[in-house]
Structure formats: structure tokens, C-alpha cells
Amino acid sequence: MGLVLQLVETGADTQGRSIDLMEISRPRDLRDIANLGLTLPEAKQLLARVQQAVVAVQARDHAALRPACSHCRARCHLKDWQSRQVATLFGKITVRLPRFRCSGCGRVGAGIKWPAHCRSTPELDQLQAHLSALMTYRVAAGVLTHLLPVAAGTSHETLRGRTLKLGEQLRHAAAGTPEPAMVAAAPASAITLSLDSTFIRSCHEGERHLEVRVGNAETSKSGSRQVFGAVANAGTDIVALIRRTLDALGRTGDTALTAFTDGCSGLRAILAAAGVTGPPIADWFHLAMRLQHAKQVAEALPADTADQQQVKAEIVTEVERLRWRAWHGKAKNARITLKRLRTLLPTLKREPVRKLKRALRAIDRYLRSQSAWLVNYAERWRAGLRVGTSLTEGTANFLVNRRMAKSQQMRWSRCGADLLLQVRCAVYNGALGSDFGQLFEPASGSRLHWAEAA
Numbered sequence: 001m002g003l004v005l006q007l008v009e010t011g012a013d014t015q016g017r018s019i020d021l022m023e024i025s026r027p028r029d030l031r032d033i034a035n036l037g038l039t040l041p042e043a044k045q046l047l048a049r050v051q052q053a054v055v056a057v058q059a060r061d062h063a064a065l066r067p068a069c070s071h072c073r074a075r076c077h078l079k080d081w082q083s084r085q086v087a088t089l090f091g092k093i094t095v096r097l098p099r100f101r102c103s104g105c106g107r108v109g110a111g112i113k114w115p116a117h118c119r120s121t122p123e124l125d126q127l128q129a130h131l132s133a134l135m136t137y138r139v140a141a142g143v144l145t146h147l148l149p150v151a152a153g154t155s156h157e158t159l160r161g162r163t164l165k166l167g168e169q170l171r172h173a174a175a176g177t178p179e180p181a182m183v184a185a186a187p188a189s190a191i192t193l194s195l196d197s198t199f200i201r202s203c204h205e206g207e208r209h210l211e212v213r214v215g216n217a218e219t220s221k222s223g224s225r226q227v228f229g230a231v232a233n234a235g236t237d238i239v240a241l242i243r244r245t246l247d248a249l250g251r252t253g254d255t256a257l258t259a260f261t262d263g264c265s266g267l268r269a270i271l272a273a274a275g276v277t278g279p280p281i282a283d284w285f286h287l288a289m290r291l292q293h294a295k296q297v298a299e300a301l302p303a304d305t306a307d308q309q310q311v312k313a314e315i316v317t318e319v320e321r322l323r324w325r326a327w328h329g330k331a332k333n334a335r336i337t338l339k340r341l342r343t344l345l346p347t348l349k350r351e352p353v354r355k356l357k358r359a360l361r362a363i364d365r366y367l368r369s370q371s372a373w374l375v376n377y378a379e380r381w382r383a384g385l386r387v388g389t390s391l392t393e394g395t396a397n398f399l400v401n402r403r404m405a406k407s408q409q410m411r412w413s414r415c416g417a418d419l420l421l422q423v424r425c426a427v428y429n430g431a432l433g434s435d436f437g438q439l440f441e442p443a444s445g446s447r448l449h450w451a452e453a454a
């Protein structure tokens with residue numbers, strides 16, 4: 001079977017000019033499903049040829065223009081031709097562009113508004129950055145060349161360069177004035193904000209880890225959510241980033257802001273600088289996770305004799321009491337329960353007991369460091385208020401760990417990690433103009449049920 005693909009120009013003055021693009025020959029025999037339709041190499045070739053033909057027609061029409069001089073408005077005449085090579089999503093193309101000379105002042109121009117030294121289309125740049133935000137530079141380069149007739153600039157170094165450049169643009173956007181579209185967000189009556197920090201491996205000498213601050217903000221009613229993140233001391237102003245995020249969600253002077261964090265005082269200072277005036281609350285979920293762990297360990301304690309069974313029952317009850325006291329924000333009473341628990345774990349030296357001791361120590365440390373930020377979570381919960389975001393650690397995981405800490409070999413430069421993070425946030429916030437890669441669902445209630453069960 002043979003087919004010829006033809007491109008026909010439409011319009012009054014074209015006289016139906018046509019170009020034969022390519023001949024497609026596929027087996028007539030469909031007994032083998034592999035014979036069905038176009039193959040990937042054929043499809044890539046087709047795209048590349050359509051692209052070349054379209055660009056050739058565009059270049060011809062462009063050459064027929066006679067622009068007016070931008071300086072003296074006199075008419076320009078054709079001076080000579082220049083060939084430009086440009087990488088596009090559908091192959092590298094060579095475009096022959098005329099240069100014009102002004103008949104008045106003699107200036108030479110090409111009649112295009114392309115950036116200086118531009119060698120690729122913005123669409124290609126953006127897709128390369130977009131894929132790189134989701135997978136390693138090497139894998140992203142592989143995916144691109146596998147699926148598209150991209151010929152030039154497909155090395156992982158190129159993708160890295162494009163991604164960091166886009167990250168730079170996003171960083172500047174965050175520091176500058178908000179875009180008009182952002183200001184137009186519907187006023188939000190309440191916004192919940194969370195801020196946390198995590199670590200990635202550093203490639204700088206004498207430094208093991210880089211601190212990464214991540215967070216998310218959500219409106220209570222519409223459930224719209226934005227994530228943000230920045231590597232500490234990498235040049236991205238996290239305070240400006242938070243302000244911009246709040247503006248994007250419709251923060252006004254009347255918006256009730258609630259912040260959750262249980263990080264260091266540095267994170268609290270960032271929140272205050274970003275305009276969160278009320279004291280942040282320690283996220284219930286961080287505490288609940290530690291309590292849940294202690295409970296599981298207590299329930300798994302061995303109890304062979306009647307005496308042991310009685311002690312174990314008391315321990316389980318005390319751990320439950322500990323949870324109840326923490327849930328009601330009674331940090332002091334919780335510490336009394338911890339003391340009592342310690343007296344219940346006296347002489348047994350078997351591993352599960354040591355494990356429980358470790359779990360209780362972790363809770364004790366947490367309660368000590370967070371005592372000023374604990375609230376009566378039960379009361380908030382009954383009033384229909386948030387007790388935590390439950391998303392902070394999830395945010396850190398999908399924003400940072402999945403791309404930047406999964407592989408032990410990955411080491412990051414401060415700036416490279418920060419700029420990549422800006423692109424990743426933009427992808428998840430849907431700010432790159434496509435839905436591709438967005439993994440957000442509206443605030444899920446599943447983790448909140450966990451709080452209710454507490």
C-alpha cells in the first residue's frame with residue numbers, strides 16, 4: 001500500500017500550490033497488529049517534514065514584507081539573506097531570513113523580534129525544562145528524543161541549562177511585583193499555610209547537606225493550593241515567595257491566616273516576615289505520627305506472665321492517655337504521663353521495651369521543643385478548624401525527595417537545586433501553561449479522619 005502526503009496552500013494568491021511531503025508505504029496485510037498504522041519513526045519523520053515545509057512557507061512570506069524603519073519610518077529594501085539554524089520540537093530547521101536596509105538612514109535590520117543568539121523555540125525550551133522538573137536530566141533527554149524528532153540540544157547538559165534558565169526567570173518573577181492575573185484572585189477569607197524544612201545532599205566541599213524550605217498554602221473554601229520551596233541561602237527570597245503565594249490565593253487585609261510549622265525558630269521568623277502575625281501552630285500530624293508509633297510499639301510488647309500482662313495493659317492505657325492529653329493541648333500533663341510510663345518500664349531489657357523507650361523519648365523531646373506552639377487540637381477540631389496540614393511532609397516528599405533525594409548518588413549545588421525547585425513548584429502549581437505533571441488533588445480528607453480518630 002502506498003500513500004503520498006501532500007501539503008496544499010490555501011488563500012487567494014497561492015493558486016493551490018502544493019508540496020509532496022512524504023510517501024507512506026505500509027503493508028496491506030493486517031494479520032500482524034504491528035502493521036497497523038504509522039510507526040514511531042515514520043511519525044517523527046512526518047512531523048519533521050511538515051515542520052520544514054511550514055517554516056519554508058513562513059520564511060517566504062516573511063521575505064515578501066517590506067518593513068518600515070523603526071528609527072526614521074522610511075521604507076526598507078532587501079539587503080541580503082542570512083541563514084539561521086533553530087532547534088524546534090519537530091526538528092532542527094534552517095530558516096533563510098532576509099535582511100533589510102533602510103532607504104532613509106541606512107540602518108540594517110532583519111524585521112524579526114527574536115532574542116539575540118536565539119537557537120531554539122520557546123516551546124522546546126519550556127518542554128525540556130518541564131520534563132527535567134519531573135525526571136532526571138538524562139531521562140528527560142531520552143524521553144524527548146524517543147518521542148519527538150528533536151535533533152539538536154538533546155544532551156542532558158542542554159536540558160539542565162534550559163531548566164536552570166527557566167528557574168532563574170521564575171525566581172525573578174517571585175521577587176518582582178505580582179502579575180496582574182495573580183492580583184485578580186478572588187479574596188480569600190482564610191488561608192492555611194505550612195512551612196517545613198528538609199535536606200538534600202550537597203556537592204559542595206565541606207558541606208554534607210543543603211537545607212530546603214518547602215511549604216504550601218490553601219484557601220479553606222475553594223480548596224485551591226499553591227506550593228513553594230527554596231534552598232536556604234541560594235538566592236531565592238523565601239519571604240517574597242510566601243507573600244506572592246498568599247497574594248495568588250487572594251490574601252487581603254481581612255484574610256485569617258493560620259500557619260503550621262514545627263521547624264526551628266528560623267522558619268517562624270520567615271513566617272513573621274511574610275506577614276503571618278499570629279503565632280504558628282505545631283502541626284498535629286507530626287505529633288500524631290510519633291504517638292501512633294509509640295502506641296504500636298506498646299501494643300506489641302511481649303506479655304508472657306500474668307504480671308507482665310498487667311503491666312502491659314497499664315502501659316497501653318498510659319500511651320492512650322498521653323495521646324488524649326496531647327490532643328487536648330495539655331503538654332504539662334502529657335509530660336506527667338511520660339514520667340509515669342518511665343516508671344512502668346523498669347527492669348525489662350528486651351528489645352521491644354528499648355524501642356518503646358526510644359519512641360517515648362522522641363515524644364518527650366518533641367513536647368519540650370514545641371510546648372509553646374501546641375494548642376488544644378480537640379477544641380479546634382470540634383470548631384471545624386484545621387489541626388494541621390498533613391501536607392507539609394507530603395509536600396517535602398513530592399517536591400523535593402522524589403526528584404532530588406531519591407537516589408543516594410545525587411548531589412546538588414546550592415543554586416542548581418534551588419532553580420530546579422522553582423521549576424518543579426511551577427509545574428505543580430500549573431504555572432507553566434499545561435496540566436502535565438500536576439499531581440494535586442483538592443485537599444483530601446483522608447488524613448483528617450485520622451485526626452478525628454485521635
Ligand SMILES: [Zn+2]
Nearest residue numbers: 069072102105
Ligand atoms: Zn531608517
